[in-house]
Amino acid sequence: MAPNALLEIRHLSVSYFSTPGFLPAVRDISLQVHKEETHALAGETGSGKSTIALAATGLLDPRAKIESGEILYRGRDLRSLRGGDWKEMRGREIAQIFQDARSALNPVLTIEDHLIETLQSHQRRANKEAKARALDLLQEVGIPGGHEKLYPFELSGGICQRVGIALAICNNPHLLIADEPTSSLDSTIQAQILELLLLMKRRHGLALMLISHDLALISQVADRISILYHGRIVESGSKEEIFSSPAHPYTQSLMQCIVGLQHHSEMRPIASISGSVPVPGRQFSGCAFAQRCGIALPECQRTVPARRELSNTHWVACICSNINQGARDGQNRKRNGIEG
Numbered sequence: 001m002a003p004n005a006l007l008e009i010r011h012l013s014v015s016y017f018s019t020p021g022f023l024p025a026v027r028d029i030s031l032q033v034h035k036e037e038t039h040a041l042a043g044e045t046g047s048g049k050s051t052i053a054l055a056a057t058g059l060l061d062p063r064a065k066i067e068s069g070e071i072l073y074r075g076r077d078l079r080s081l082r083g084g085d086w087k088e089m090r091g092r093e094i095a096q097i098f099q100d101a102r103s104a105l106n107p108v109l110t111i112e113d114h115l116i117e118t119l120q121s122h123q124r125r126a127n128k129e130a131k132a133r134a135l136d137l138l139q140e141v142g143i144p145g146g147h148e149k150l151y152p153f154e155l156s157g158g159i160c161q162r163v164g165i166a167l168a169i170c171n172n173p174h175l176l177i178a179d180e181p182t183s184s185l186d187s188t189i190q191a192q193i194l195e196l197l198l199l200m201k202r203r204h205g206l207a208l209m210l211i212s213h214d215l216a217l218i219s220q221v222a223d224r225i226s227i228l229y230h231g232r233i234v235e236s237g238s239k240e241e242i243f244s245s246p247a248h249p250y251t252q253s254l255m256q257c258i259v260g261l262q263h264h265s266e267m268r269p270i271a272s273i274s275g276s277v278p279v280p281g282r283q284f285s286g287c288a289f290a291q292r293c294g295i296a297l298p299e300c301q302r303t304v305p306a307r308r309e310l311s312n313t314h315w316v317a318c319i320c321s322n323i324n325q326g327a328r329d330g331q332n333r334k335r336n337g338i339e340g
C-alpha cells in the first residue's frame with residue numbers, strides 16, 4: 001500500500017442479485033484515496049459510483065455480492081470486518097454523507113439528541129459534556145441557535161445536510177465519503193454546502209471521496225478524478241490532467257457536455273453523448289463504450305482495454321486514444337457522437 005494512501009481498493013468487482021442471476025455493477029475497480037486529498041468519482045447514472053462507496057463502508061445491499069478484490073483502510077482489510085468492527089470503523093475512521101440528508105437522519109430524534117447519541121456511541125462523554133459538544137458542532141456547521149430542539153421534518157434540505165456533516169465529523173474520522181452531497185439542493189444552497197464541506201475538510205484534515213455526476217462541481221474541489229463507465233474506471237488523473245488533456249473518448253465527450261454559465265450567451269445547443277450504456281446483463285465483449293465511440297477500432301469490440309499509463313498520475317483504459325491526436329482533430333466532434 002502506498003505510504004500516503006488511506007483507502008485502497010484493488011480489483012474490486014461487485015454484482016447484485018437479480019432475476020436472471022447476478023448482474024455486475026462494479027468491474028475490476030482499483031483506486032486509492034490519499035490522506036487529505038479529494039478524489040472524485042464521476043460518471044453517468046448506474047456507472048457504479050454508489051456501489052463503490054457502499055462497499056467501502058460495509059453498507060452494501062444484502063443482494064450485493066463482492067465477487068473479488070480487496071478494500072484496504074490503512075492496510076487493514078475491510079472485507080474481514082464484522083458487525084462491531086464496522087461500527088467502530090464507521091464514524092471513527094470513515095464517515096459518510098448522503099444525497100438525501102433528511103432520510104439519513106433519525107426521524108424520532110431532535111438534531112441535538114441525534115448528535116449526542118452519535119458522540120456517545122464512540123466516545124466516553126457525560127451527558128452534559130456531550131450536549132455542549134453537540135451545540136458547538138451545530139454552531140461550527142452554521143446552524144443557527146434554537147434549531148437544536150427541532151426534528152428532521154422541521155428542517156430545510158440545506159440544514160439537514162449541515163446536520164449530516166456535523167454527524168459525519170463529530171467522531172473525528174480521517175476519511176469522508178460524500179455521495180452526491182449537494183445534488184438534491186437548490187443551486188444557491190449547493191454552493192454553501194460545498195463551501196462548508198471544504199472548510200470542514202481543511203479544518204479537520206480529512207480525505208474526501210466525492211461522488212458526483214457534476215463535472216463543474218468536481219472541477220472546483222477535486223485533486224484527483226476517476227471517470228467511471230459501465231462499472232469500470234476508464235480514466236484517472238489529477239484534476240489538471242483530466243480537464244486539460246482528457247484521453248478517453250468518453251471523458252472527452254463528458255467535457256463537451258459541461259454546461260457553464262456562459263453557455264446561453266454562446267447560443268449553441270447543449271451537447272449530449274449519443275447512444276446508451278449497455279443494458280445490465282446483456283453479454284458483450286470488449287470495451288463497453290465502443291458502441292458509442294467515434295474512433296473505435298475492430299479490436300475494441302473484442303478486448304477489454306488494459307490500463308495505459310500516461311504519466312505518474314494519469315492513466316487511461318483505451319486502445320485507440322493513442323491514435324495521433326492531430327489525425328482526430330476536425331473529425332473528433334462528429335465521430336465521438338457528440339450531438340449539437
Ligand SMILES: Nc1ncnc2c1ncn2[C@@H]1O[C@H](COP(=O)(O)OP(=O)(O)OP(=O)(O)O)[C@@H](O)[C@H]1O
Nearest residue numbers: 016025044045046047048049050051052061063280
Ligand atoms: N440494491 C440494488 N439492487 C440491485 N441492483 C442495484 C442495486 N443498487 C444498484 N444496483 C445496480 O447497480 C448498478 C450500479 O448502480 P449504482 O447505484 O452504484 O450507480 P451510480 O453510479 O451510483 O448511479 P447514480 O448516479 O444513479 O446514483 C446499476 O445498474 C444499478 O441498477
Ligand SMILES: [Mg+2]
Nearest residue numbers: 049050051179
Ligand atoms: Mg449513486
